[in-house]
Amino acid sequence: ESVLTQSPGTLSLSPGERATLSCRSSQSVNSDYVAWYQQKPGQAPRLLIYGASSRATGIPDRFRGSGSGTDFTLTISRLEPEDFAVYYCQHYDRSPKGFGGGTKVEI
C-alpha cells in the first residue's frame, strides 16, 4: 500500500506569490494515476490535476502538476484570492486509493 505524505501542512502566502506543494509516496506510483484536488470550506473537493500533470476541465493554467516515481508537486504560479484552500493529492492506480493528509494554503 502506498502512503502519501503531503508537505508542508500549512503554507502561508500572499496573493500573487508562488505556491509549491509536495506529495511524497512511500512506494513508487504510476504517475498516470496521480491526482490533485482543491477543497474550500463547506464545499466538496474539486479535481484540479490528473495523470500527475494534466489539468482538469476549466482549471486555469496557473495550476501545474509535475513529478514521477515517489515525488509529485503542485505549483500555483501566482496565487489568486480564490486559491486559498486545502489541497489533497491522491493515487488511483490500485486500491486502496489513498489520499495525502492535505496542505492548507492560507493568507
Add this chain to the structure above:
Amino acid sequence: EVQLVESGGGLVKPGGSLRLSCVASGVTVNTYSMSWVRQAPGKGLEWVSFISSSSNYIHYAESVKGRFTVSRDNAKNSLYLQMNSLTAEDTGVYYCARDRTLDFWGQGTLVAVSS
C-alpha cells in the same frame, strides 16, 4: 446541470445501519467507475470504496471491509453504500464521485454515529 446528489445520511446509534444513495443527473455515470469518499469533521479525505462500471471490480478500504457494501444500478444512474455495524469512527460527510479521477463530486451527506 451536472449533479451528483447523495442522500440517506443521518444520526444513527453505534451498531446501526444506513444506506446511502447517489443519483446522477445531467452527467453520464453508467460507463464510469464510481467511488465513495468520506471526511470526518475537521479531517482530511478518506477513500472508502470503488466500483467499476459493470460492478465487476469492487474494492474497499480496510477500515470498512466486511461492514460496508457498495452497489450500483446503471438503469437508474445510481450508486449505493450499505453501511452496517457503524461506529463513531464512521462519522463524517460521505461523498460520491465519478471515475477513477473523481472528476465530478456530489455535495455530500452527513452521517453521525452517536448514542
